[in-house]
Amino acid sequence: MAKSIAGPEIERLIQLLAKLPGLGPRSARRAALHLVKRREQLLAPLTTAMAEALEKVTICSACGNIDTSDPCTICLDTARDQATVIVVEDVSDLWALERAKALNAAYHVLGGVLSPLDGIGPDDLTIRQLVERVHRGGVNELVLAVNATVEGQTTAHYLMDQLEGLDVKVTRLAHGVPVGGELDYLDEGTLAAAMRSRAVL
Template sequence: MASQEIETLASALARLPGLGPRSARRAVLWLVKKRESALPALLDALTEVQGRLVECHICGNVDTQDPCGICADPRRDAKQLCVVEDVADLWALDRAKLFTGRYHVLGGRLSALDGVRPEDLAIDTLLGRVEEGGVDEVVLAMNATLEGQTTAHYIAERLEDYPVRITQLAHGLPVGGELDYLDEGTLAQALRARRPLG
């Protein structure tokens, strides 16, 4: 039986996505074994990032600067705007290095069961960005779930009055799949095969 402090650490790690109780215990054991080198580096990194994390006021990305590195990058194509549900989706798409435009994070997806309404998401902010001009294409990169597709259709309807091309990621993404868990090859194919919505 481990001490209360170690149990508390394992419980805290187990709350992270992708880690269950067993994986958390393995991580704690690894940290204990490497406590001279790994633990101080991990603590320093957590302390450093805790005080510097901010949400980008333009796109909703999480970074250590505002505007984020993507919005501040002049090499990005401001004419293309990729709309994603969550920051994890943005990171997954950007990690593939296939989309050279800018992003917009909604902060979730419409869900009647969970009580998530359009006003709970950054949809008005998206419309404001499009209304400012300079955007030729809006890529709706919603997860291939019922709620994700409902959100995509709702946004497409709201964008109908603007002179922008509305596309979405190609089907072929697994139904019920989430972007953050897909490999770069699948993401590349989905981006290359995007098509107009509606």
């Protein structure tokens, strides 16, 4: 085992940073060194921001979004079409759709996807809460905005089964050629999905 060249506090910072998505041990060391070298400009404000987030950030009981209020800002927005609910896997997907300003609707965060290999079943997601939300009424359309992965599609099919017989229109995002994409660079699965989802002009 290699001997540590930094104090235990810095090593702890590196270990914690390495647990963040997209940061391995090497990137975590660089980030920790940068933070420590710029303690007043970066480390102190970051510490304050993280303490405030720990104290104030909560999960919306209505949709699963992360915000400082419950219900969240999106759920409280009366200008939104609350009868249309976009179903996403994670909060990051919700944020991506909000940045795109694609549809001014409500949301429901599943908290992941069904993945038997990883031990994630229906009870580990907010599927029951979604079905109950539809049962309560007021929802006319569910837009299944799950990723085009095997797990995402499995989750979408499971949701369709759970919603069968309920008075709600269920739609899915179209999959296919991205804006600015060239056919020659796309994989066969994307091309096949684009052909199946072709639209009349």
